[in-house]
Amino acid sequence: MGEYLKAKELSFYYGSLPAVRRVNFGIERGAFVGVLGPNGSGKSTLLSLLAGLLEPAQGRVYLEGKDLLRLPRKARAKKIAMVFQNFPDQLELPCHEIVMMGRFPHWRKWQKESLRDYQVVNRAMQQTATLHLAEQPFAQLSGGEKQRVMIARALAQEPELLLLDEPTSHLDILYQLEIMSILTQLREQGITILCVLHDPNLAAQFCNQALFMKEGKIFAFGKIEEVMKSSVLSELFGVKFLEEIHPYTLRPFFIPLSISTPHKHPLKVHLICGGGSGKPLLRLLLQKGIEVSVGVVNQLDADEEAARKLNLEVVTEKPFSSIQKENLERAKQIAMQKNFVIIAPTFWGEGNLANLEMALSLQEKGKKVLLFEECFDVKFDFTGGKARKYLEALCKKGALIFKDLTSLFDYLDESSAHPKIERFSPEA
Numbered sequence: 321m322g323e324y325l326k327a328k329e330l331s332f333y334y335g336s337l338p339a340v341r342r343v344n345f346g347i348e349r350g351a352f353v354g355v356l357g358p359n360g361s362g363k364s365t366l367l368s369l370l371a372g373l374l375e376p377a378q379g380r381v382y383l384e385g386k387d388l389l390r391l392p393r394k395a396r397a398k399k400i401a402m403v404f405q406n407f408p409d410q411l412e413l414p415c416h417e418i419v420m421m422g423r424f425p426h427w428r429k430w431q432k433e434s435l436r437d438y439q440v441v442n443r444a445m446q447q448t449a450t451l452h453l454a455e456q457p458f459a460q461l462s463g464g465e466k467q468r469v470m471i472a473r474a475l476a477q478e479p480e481l482l483l484l485d486e487p488t489s490h491l492d493i494l495y496q497l498e499i500m501s502i503l504t505q506l507r508e509q510g511i512t513i514l515c516v517l518h519d520p521n522l523a524a525q526f527c528n529q530a531l532f533m534k535e536g537k538i539f540a541f542g543k544i545e546e547v548m549k550s551s552v553l554s555e556l557f558g559v560k561f562l563e564e565i566h567p568y569t570l571r572p573f574f575i576p577l578s579i580s581t582p583h584k585h586p587l588k589v590h591l592i593c594g595g596g597s598g599k600p601l602l603r604l605l606l607q608k609g610i611e612v613s614v615g616v617v618n619q620l621d622a623d624e625e626a627a628r629k630l631n632l633e634v635v636t637e638k639p640f641s642s643i644q645k646e647n648l649e650r651a652k653q654i655a656m657q658k659n660f661v662i663i664a665p666t667f668w669g670e671g672n673l674a675n676l677e678m679a680l681s682l683q684e685k686g687k688k689v690l691l692f693e694e695c696f697d698v699k700f701d702f703t704g705g706k707a708r709k710y711l712e713a714l715c716k717k718g719a720l721i722f723k724d725l726t727s728l729f730d731y732l733d734e735s736s737a738h739p740k741i742e743r744f745s746p747e748a
């Protein structure tokens with residue numbers, strides 16, 4: 321556990337509403353932590369507790385091993401600066417005076433601005449690209465400009481610890497990246513940063529740690545490469561994400577798939593596919609909230625890659641290798657837990673033919689097998705007709721054949737409404 325900033329059993333209530341619940345974590349000096357979580361999960365409250373602006377109901381915050389609330393207010397303000405989500409935005413003061421406010425903790429009573437204060441203010445405004453706004457009244461700035469001036473004010477405080485609550489929320493994409501780069505530079509200068517962000521990609525690209533909050537508790541905390549996973553983000557936000565690797569930062573980035581599954585579909589399917597034949601099916605099945613497992617597919621196959629990125633249960637075989645018995649057995653066990661086995665129109669060779677054998681054996685055990693007319697197209701068969709024989713055997717024993725995806729999904733919809741009724745009969 322880090323020693324610089326520590327939260328120990330930290331709890332806070334608004335009246336009887338628990339906003340932060342028994343939070344424990346610690347960070348090292350110089351960390352850059354992205355704080356993420358759904359709306360109302362307690363991120364802002366946590367930041368205010370870490371700044372010493374709210375007093376915890378239970379627990380304590382320790383800065384360099386010292387109880388934060390025992391530090392005199394001025395000493396605290398010299399060490400910690402906070403950029404708030406909301407600020408009084410109708411101030412008629414010129415921006416340089418707003419930034420100069422950051423110097424207050426460094427002043428003695430009746431002290432006037434020194435040359436050094438002006439130098440620090442100047443530097444902070446340079447760093448945030450706000451120097452040209454120095455004489456302008458704060459109230460007349462755009463939302464993004466105001467936000468940058470407030471960051472300049474925090475920098476003028478020359479803090480060791482910088483706490484920022486959604487500093488990029490009003491900024492266009494260029495300034496979002498600029499602010500994150502500024503924060504990265506500050507981190508390189510030794511400033512410790514905790515920053516509430518709503519964009520997982522900004523956190524993944526710029527922060528070195530992520531702290532995820534859910535319902536007032538820590539949901540996950542750790543290095544970006546350890547906790548920033550599509551599975552964690554999906555569980556946190558209730559949104560499915562596709563995870564990719566950024567081509568040159570080599571950090572993960574996430575694409576929301578806009579597939580939200582608030583109501584889990586009652587049906588589960590096992591998909592036999594390969595070479596990308598499963599992708600259109602996967603998309604539609606997942607959109608409906610149907611649980612899908614995949615296999616056996618070779619590693620590096622397009623369907624294997626898609627299934628892995630979507631965090632599906634997938635049984636794989638080594639690249640370019642025939643399916644081994646143990647993998648087939650594993651796929652069988654997984655498929656037995658599903659309502660249907662679906663066979664996509666896939667190329668068949670000696671290496672993956674065992675999947676059709678598996679489908680037959682699953683059917684013999686009572687599993688319903690669904691396939692497409694297109695599966696019988698000779699162009700898919702590189703086994704000299706063996707694949708077709710398996711497909712015909714499946715049909716003879718009751719597999720259902722569908723013309724297209726629409727008819728398959730009509731059938732699945734009907735089956736989920738009446739899960740016990742199997743009203744379709746196989747076409748020849």
Ligand SMILES: Nc1ncnc2c1ncn2[C@@H]1O[C@H](COP(=O)(O)OP(=O)(O)OP(=O)(O)O)[C@@H](O)[C@H]1O
Nearest residue numbers: 334337338339357358359360361362363364365366
């Ligand atoms: N001043 C307040 N009085 C009463 N309840 C509050 C107050 N501030 C926050 N809350 C409640 O406390 C909980 C946590 O709020 P908080 O603002 O810390 O969450 P957040 O994760 O920062 O949310 P957001 O992402 O929407 O900014 C929420 O349920 C919120 O409604």
